[in-house]
Amino acid sequence: MTNPERRTLEPWQDPKAAPYVRIDHVTKKFDDVYAVDDVSLDIFQGEFFSLLGSSGCGKSTLLRMLAGLERPTTGRIYIDGADVTDLPAYSRPVNMMFQSYALFPHMTVEQNVEFGLKQDRMPRKERAERVGEMLGLLQIGELRKRKPDQLSGGQRQRAALARTLAKHPKLLLLDEPLGALDKRLRESAQFELVNLQERLGITFVTVTHDQEEAMTMSTRIAVMNAGQILQVDTPTTIYEYPEYRFVADFIGLVNLFDGRVAEIQDDRVLVETQLGRRLHMRCSHPHAIGTPVTVAIRPEKLQICQTYREDGVNQVKGVVEDIAYLGDVSIYRVRVSPELLVEMTLTNIQPRTEQALTWGQEVAMEWSPTSGVVLTE
Amino acid sequence: MVFMTKHHLHDRHLSRALNIGTPYLWLGLFFLLPFAIVLHISMAETALAQPPYTDLMSWVDDGVLQIKLNLQNFVTVFTDELYLAAFLNSLWIALVCTVLCLLIGYPMAYAIATSPERRRVILLMLIILPFWTSFLIRVYAWIGILKPNGLLNNFLMWLGLIHEPLTILHTQTAIYIGVVYSYLPFMILPLFANLTRLDFSLLEAAADLGCRPFKAFLKVTLPLSLPGIVAGSMLVFIPVVGEFVIPDLLGGPDSLMIGKMLWTEFFGNKDWPLAAALAICLLGLLVVPFVFMQRLESRMGGDEL
Numbered sequence: 001m002t003n004p005e006r007r008t009l010e011p012w013q014d015p016k017a018a019p020y021v022r023i024d025h026v027t028k029k030f031d032d033v034y035a036v037d038d039v040s041l042d043i044f045q046g047e048f049f050s051l052l053g054s055s056g057c058g059k060s061t062l063l064r065m066l067a068g069l070e071r072p073t074t075g076r077i078y079i080d081g082a083d084v085t086d087l088p089a090y091s092r093p094v095n096m097m098f099q100s101y102a103l104f105p106h107m108t109v110e111q112n113v114e115f116g117l118k119q120d121r122m123p124r125k126e127r128a129e130r131v132g133e134m135l136g137l138l139q140i141g142e143l144r145k146r147k148p149d150q151l152s153g154g155q156r157q158r159a160a161l162a163r164t165l166a167k168h169p170k171l172l173l174l175d176e177p178l179g180a181l182d183k184r185l186r187e188s189a190q191f192e193l194v195n196l197q198e199r200l201g202i203t204f205v206t207v208t209h210d211q212e213e214a215m216t217m218s219t220r221i222a223v224m225n226a227g228q229i230l231q232v233d234t235p236t237t238i239y240e241y242p243e244y245r246f247v248a249d250f251i252g253l254v255n256l257f258d259g260r261v262a263e264i265q266d267d268r269v270l271v272e273t274q275l276g277r278r279l280h281m282r283c284s285h286p287h288a289i290g291t292p293v294t295v296a297i298r299p300e301k302l303q304i305c306q307t308y309r310e311d312g313v314n315q316v317k318g319v320v321e322d323i324a325y326l327g328d329v330s331i332y333r334v335r336v337s338p339e340l341l342v343e344m345t346l347t348n349i350q351p352r353t354e355q356a357l358t359w360g361q362e363v364a365m366e367w368s369p370t371s372g373v374v375l376t377e
Numbered sequence: 378m379v380f381m382t383k384h385h386l387h388d389r390h391l392s393r394a395l396n397i398g399t400p401y402l403w404l405g406l407f408f409l410l411p412f413a414i415v416l417h418i419s420m421a422e423t424a425l426a427q428p429p430y431t432d433l434m435s436w437v438d439d440g441v442l443q444i445k446l447n448l449q450n451f452v453t454v455f456t457d458e459l460y461l462a463a464f465l466n467s468l469w470i471a472l473v474c475t476v477l478c479l480l481i482g483y484p485m486a487y488a489i490a491t492s493p494e495r496r497r498v499i500l501l502m503l504i505i506l507p508f509w510t511s512f513l514i515r516v517y518a519w520i521g522i523l524k525p526n527g528l529l530n531n532f533l534m535w536l537g538l539i540h541e542p543l544t545i546l547h548t549q550t551a552i553y554i555g556v557v558y559s560y561l562p563f564m565i566l567p568l569f570a571n572l573t574r575l576d577f578s579l580l581e582a583a584a585d586l587g588c589r590p591f592k593a594f595l596k597v598t599l600p601l602s603l604p605g606i607v608a609g610s611m612l613v614f615i616p617v618v619g620e621f622v623i624p625d626l627l628g629g630p631d632s633l634m635i636g637k638m639l640w641t642e643f644f645g646n647k648d649w650p651l652a653a654a655l656a657i658c659l660l661g662l663l664v665v666p667f668v669f670m671q672r673l674e675s676r677m678g679g680d681e682l
Contacts, residue, residue, distance in 0.1 A: 116586035
């Protein structure tokens with residue numbers, strides 16, 4: 001944490017760094033519904049920040065408030081130190097890429113890109129240069145005379161991106177930027193978007209419901225649910241050390257065991273669960289005996305246990321019920337008790353046909369006390 | 378099997394012929410044929426007969442068919458200043474009324490299109506509601522409103538704005554009022570249909586790119602609603618040029634309109650050939666703006682309509 005290089009890469013670790021965007025106790029009510037409920041958030045210069053959540057969690061409303069398309073019911077929004085809460089969209093130093101791209105259908109790609117520059121009364125010559133620069137940057141120079149309905153989905157996304165980048169905004173908002181692309185295109189577009197962001201040094205704030213997309217692109221992720229931000233962290237921390245049951249469940253696959261704290265041994269907590277045995281977990285927070293908790297373990301943290309013992313640490317036995325073969329890995333769903341299935345992911349080192357584990361087979365599994373988390377909420 | 382296929386093919390040809398043929402048959406029967414009859418009458422001469430015009434063709438000697446085409450009626454239409462003035466005045470009234478309908482109708486259509494779903498139905502009903510009463514009765518009602526001791530004058534005098542009644546009835550102003558009132562729904566409905574399909578995220582995008590609301594309207598909403606404007610304007614302009622009930626009931630002696638002239642020639646003067654010539658010229662006149670607008674539309678990608 002004291003490493004200065006890390007501080008520049010992770011400005012949120014630096015207590016002296018000033019946030020570029022500060023969202024201060026913002027609430028947005030539509031009639032009686034809280035779309036965004038008392039959210040505070042700092043986003044730093046040069047970040048690729050993702051708001052992640054399922055539909056209706058308030059992530060898009062938060063983004064629209066940053067753009068100036070919605071006005072917060074209460075709370076303030078600061079961009080680059082200035083209070084922009086009451087500033088209309090057209091005078092904010094922010095540009096947004098819409099989920100539908102919102103390209104003007106009666107204008108060519110070139111005219112679309114030029115639109116924002118014209119609003120700034122940029123001289124014609126400079127304008128033409130900037131348009132050329134943007135079309136080149138996104139490699140859509142040959143499409144400049146086309147209308148949006150003559151473009152493919154991927155080309156439209158590039159045109160929309162060129163239009164939002166044309167004004168050289170300091171902050172770019174992206175509402176589901178890859179949502180309308182098919183899976184293959186999405187993967188390459190993810191990398192391209194990150195490269196673009198790094199090259200231009202613009203702060204990106206994106207909204208997405210796709211956890212994979214958020215994981216690969218972001219410097220930090222804010223997981224939202226029911227109008228509130230649950231956790232803000234780097235993708236790794238969010239995945240490995242979720243703080244809430246919702247976060248653990250929303251991102252990736254996870255096995256959740258409900259139980260109660262039975263015993264504390266040094267930095268370990270022993271949890272009595274419905275598995276019928278105590279799970280040993282490392283835990284940084286002290287818990288009172290009897291507190292209801294949930295133990296969360298990712299399926300890939302489970303291993304096949306070679307030396308199963310009835311009193312072994314974090315060992316369970318069950319019968320393989322389902323196998324999902326994904327090529328690189330297989331997910332095994334193992335029934336450990338009549339009402340409990342445990343998921344285990346194993347890398348397919350051997351070809352599928354030569355694997356030992358098959359349906360109906362009994363298997364013992366184990367995991368290390370350090371490879372999961374104990375959640376209280 | 379071969380037989381089946383052949384039969385099938387035959388069926389398809391038949392259904393296709395029916396599909397394409399029906400509208401042509403309809404147009405031929407109810408447009409082209411009447412047009413031919415009117416064209417025929419326009420080149421005849423008046424006669425004291427039933428119907429009151431001469432035949433174009435007659436047998437003079439045995440085996441000699443004489444065809445007499447009388448173009449005098451067309452010469453009259455083009456040379457008589459009265460008809461020329463009526464044509465020009467009709468076009469002028471139609472133009473003014475189309476512009477007025479557009480200026481009044483556009484904000485109304487926009488307001489309806491942007492209102493919440495449930496209120497939208499009610500507002501649309503209010504636009505269509507006048508159609509439930511006869512057009513003639515509604516125009517008659519305007520006489521009661523506009524006459525010297527009518528509702529409007531009484532109201533204005535009661536307010537103290539005027540001290541003696543305004544002469545509105547039987548002037549060109551009364552025609553404007555009556556036409557705009559009657560044809561406003563024909564402007565609003567196509568505009569509404571167009572504006573409800575407008576993607577409002579486009580306006581948000583314009584705002585996001587630094588465009589103020591009014592400019593965004595001019596740069597985005599207006600160009601995208603052009604097909605609706607064209608459709609609405611045609612629906613108002615074309616029938617208003619030939620309008621005769623409103624000028625007859627509300628207009629004065631100075632307000633010449635070609636529809637009214639036609640009616641007078643036909644029923645008053647019993648001059649069917651001249652009336653028919655007027656009708657042909659009117660049709661020719663209306664084809665011009667129609668073709669022009671059609672051109673404009675196809676250039677802009679007329680699939681919008």
